[in-house]
Amino acid sequence: MSDQPAHAPYDALLLLSFGGPEGPDDVVPFLENVTRGRGIPRERLKEVGRHYFLFGGVSPINDQNRELLRVLREELAGAGLDLPVYWGNRNWTPYLTDTLRQLVADGHRRVLTLATSAYASYSGCRQYRENLADALAALEAEGLPVPRVDKLRHYFNHPGFVRPMVDATLAALDALPEEVRAGAHLAFTTHSIPTAAADTSGPAEDHGDGGAYVAQHLDVARTIAEAVRAETGTDRPWELVYQSRSGAPHIPWLEPDICDHLEAVHGEGAPAVVMVPIGFVSDHMEVKYDLDTEAVAKAAELGLPVARAATVGADPRFAAAVRELVLERAAAERGERPERCALGALGPSHDLCPVGCCPARSPRPAAAGADSPYA
Numbered sequence: 092m093s094d095q096p097a098h099a100p101y102d103a104l105l106l107l108s109f110g111g112p113e114g115p116d117d118v119v120p121f122l123e124n125v126t127r128g129r130g131i132p133r134e135r136l137k138e139v140g141r142h143y144f145l146f147g148g149v150s151p152i153n154d155q156n157r158e159l160l161r162v163l164r165e166e167l168a169g170a171g172l173d174l175p176v177y178w179g180n181r182n183w184t185p186y187l188t189d190t191l192r193q194l195v196a197d198g199h200r201r202v203l204t205l206a207t208s209a210y211a212s213y214s215g216c217r218q219y220r221e222n223l224a225d226a227l228a229a230l231e232a233e234g235l236p237v238p239r240v241d242k243l244r245h246y247f248n249h250p251g252f253v254r255p256m257v258d259a260t261l262a263a264l265d266a267l268p269e270e271v272r273a274g275a276h277l278a279f280t281t282h283s284i285p286t287a288a289a290d291t292s293g294p295a296e297d298h299g300d301g302g303a304y305v306a307q308h309l310d311v312a313r314t315i316a317e318a319v320r321a322e323t324g325t326d327r328p329w330e331l332v333y334q335s336r337s338g339a340p341h342i343p344w345l346e347p348d349i350c351d352h353l354e355a356v357h358g359e360g361a362p363a364v365v366m367v368p369i370g371f372v373s374d375h376m377e378v379k380y381d382l383d384t385e386a387v388a389k390a391a392e393l394g395l396p397v398a399r400a401a402t403v404g405a406d407p408r409f410a411a412a413v414r415e416l417v418l419e420r421a422a423a424e425r426g427e428r429p430e431r432c433a434l435g436a437l438g439p440s441h442d443l444c445p446v447g448c449c450p451a452r453s454p455r456p457a458a459a460g461a462d463s464p465y466a
């Protein structure tokens with residue numbers, strides 16, 4: 092037996108997230124960070140700013156990440172793993188580059204990244220890898236050591252991510268008035284993205300036919316729907332729908348929108364709908380505003396009872412899944428063949444994004460993938 096820790100060769104875990112404003116003065120600079128060079132119409136920005144101001148200028152995402160950090164540290168320590176966990180964001184403090192400066196100052200050189208996005212897409216995967224490359228370039232320019240950075244495989248179909256959503260769906264069904272419960276439909280929701288980005292999501296062999304982004308969400312939706320049917324004995328209609336569209340109206344994005352979907356199923360006689368935000372790891376502003384505010388208002392207008400399933404957030408089963416994924420990847424890096432848990436039909440995702448995975452509209456360096464300019 093060697094005396095290497097089970098997480099070797101990694102010496103740090105990085106929680107990489109989107110970031111969000113923490114007060115009214117943060118909202119405009121945050122939105123400027125998010126939208127720099129992305130061609131989002133001014134009107135849309137004003138509208139999204141209004142969503143944040145409705146909640147005092149505070150996004151729920153940072154507190155969700157602080158709680159996730161707490162349970163991850165507890166989970167790792169409880170398993171006897173001495174692996175420090177750092178937190179850095181794309182768009183708000185703590186900024187990723189500052190976090191990596193601290194991480195190398197603390198002596199770490201081999202980092203494994205957990206992004207708060209479970210699926211393949213440019214926005215949810217490659218853009219984070221570009222952020223990592225930018226941060227590594229900044230460290231290099233400052234003459235600091237450049238750590239080697241890897242990213243965990245997509246965890247959309249890991250049981251520690253899916254099972255909490257099954258329980259959350261059952262709990263949301265229970266929250267509906269009893270007389271509409273048996274007939275309630277399930278609406279699985281995720282962030283809409285441009286159809287062009289969806290079609291090229293994932294590795295090249297998945298491109299076309301909606302790409303990996305839609306296929307992965309459909310797989311999770313089907314797994315949850317089947318588990319709920321097994322648990323309740325009721326086979327209910329379900330659909331994958333979208334929310335939070337931005338961008339110019341003439342550019343096609345994934346549809347239908349959740350609000351249009353509520354109207355459609357209401358018209359077809361659905362007695363109630365449970366909305367299950369499978370595309371979001373925790374309660375982001377998209378969940379609080381686009382679902383809990385806008386879609387709930389739409390349902391009220393229709394007289395359609397709705398309930399919203401909780402997001403995974405800091406569920407201890409998710410923290411345990413992250414520990415398993417860390418140990419799995421560490422073993423693979425050591426040349427072992429670890430067991431890889433996955434539910435559904437797609438199987439475990441790749442460890443290393445191949446060249447051409449989730450391409451950007453204009454190519455830029457991205458770390459933690461086969462095309463990384465860093466080792």
Ligand SMILES: CC1=C(CCC(=O)O)c2cc3nc(cc4[nH]c(cc5[nH]c(cc1n2)c(C)c5CCC(=O)O)c(CCC(=O)O)c4C)C(CCC(=O)O)=C3C
Nearest residue numbers: 109111129139150151152207208214215282284337375376
């Ligand atoms: C797939 C996806 C995820 C899920 C994966 C993941 O989690 O990473 C996600 C997450 C998030 N998106 C967020 C916020 C925003 N996203 C925007 C804009 C955009 N999102 C896109 C996609 C996604 N976004 C896209 C294609 C755009 C268009 C512009 C572009 O191509 O980049 C804009 C600009 C205004 C607007 O148009 O809405 C904002 C403010 C927050 C923080 C919320 C909070 O504060 O709680 C989070 C977690």
Ligand SMILES: [Fe+2]
Nearest residue numbers: 216444448449
């Ligand atoms: Fe990718």
